[in-house]
Amino acid sequence: MNPEYSLHSAYLLLMIRLLTAHVAGDFIFQPKKWIEKRSLKKWKSIHLYLNAAVVAILSWLMSGYFHIWYIPLLIFAMHAATDILKTYRPDTNRVFITDQVLHLLATGFATWLYFINGIPEISCCEWLFSSMEIWVYTFSYLIILWPMGIVIAKLTSQWQQEAQQEAGLKDAGKYIGMLERLLILTFVFLNQFSAIGFLVAAKSILRFGDIKEGSNRKGAEYILIGTMISFAAAIFTGIVAKWILNQ
Structure with missing residues (x-):
């Protein structure tokens, strides 16, 4: 691990990686059909849990900490719970913003859990998971291409x-x-x-x-x-x- 790779930098970079996973899972890899089924069946919809699973798997893959598996499971639970709450509210701008803020807070909490005992070792491809440039550029392009269109x-x-x-x-x-x-x-x-x-x-x-x-x-x-x-x-x-x- 690079000695100049501070806790602050590691936290910020992981937060960006997990947000990238959220954007990809919630806006790119979630078909419109899943959203419609979720709105109809609410917590009984299998598509709601499929979407949460996609976000959790992407979070695990993009975290770089493949040996830490319980936090992606927590991300799955938090994402599913947030989306369940959303299904019982009308589709308004306020509800959309509240939903995304809750996902943001959940991502911040998950990031904090990764570093509760210091900076863990990246499982592999450190050049990839330690590159602030790669992830900032990736997240920037993803967010302006997909979520921004909805906003x-x-x-x-x-x-x-x-x-x-x-x-x-x-x-x-x-x-x-x-x-x-x-x-x-x-x-x-x-x-x-x-x-x-x-x-x-x-x-x-x-x-x-x-x-x-x-x-x-x-x-x-x-x-x-x-x-x-x-x-x-x-x-x-x-x-x-x-x-x-x-x-």
């Missing part, structure tokens, strides 16, 4: 019906937003802020005509609001990630 959709849901946009390509807006955030975050990491300005200007020009003509002004404004939130989230994520790497 933006929830934040702009109040204007969705009012916008009354014509039907476009299936899921086109979703993938355009993901590509935008991917580019913005990459530009931040490369310190190419002028490229970000160019991208913002290009997107604004594309929608300026709709706003000026008023043919679908509400729809254009709705898209611009989502775009600005998307850009701001990607820029903020990139700045925080760079700050962590510079510590």
Whole structure:
């Protein structure tokens, strides 16, 4: 173990690895069907426990401490309990935020348990599990590609019906937003802020005509609001990630 690898660094890095596991398990590897079944059957749904198992397995794999198996089991229990509580509440922004905060607290508690007796030895591939750069970059891209899309959709849901946009390509807006955030975050990491300005200007020009003509002004404004939130989230994520790497 590198002597400069302090407890603080180890704690922060493991927290990021476990959060990466949570994002992957909860947002990437959880099919929409599982969420629907969970909402219908609540605690009786096998899909609820399958999702908790996926998160627990990913947490075990990404922890790097393969000899410590009881904490992933605890993660399974905490994740399942949190999701059970969520099934009995309406699908509102407040419930979504509360759910994710509880998962964040559970992840912090699990991270603390790993280091309750000091820094344990990484089981293998120390170069991988000790690299702050790999995990910060991985987590940053995952969070702006998947969870951020859901957050933006929830934040702009109040204007969705009012916008009354014509039907476009299936899921086109979703993938355009993901590509935008991917580019913005990459530009931040490369310190190419002028490229970000160019991208913002290009997107604004594309929608300026709709706003000026008023043919679908509400729809254009709705898209611009989502775009600005998307850009701001990607820029903020990139700045925080760079700050962590510079510590």
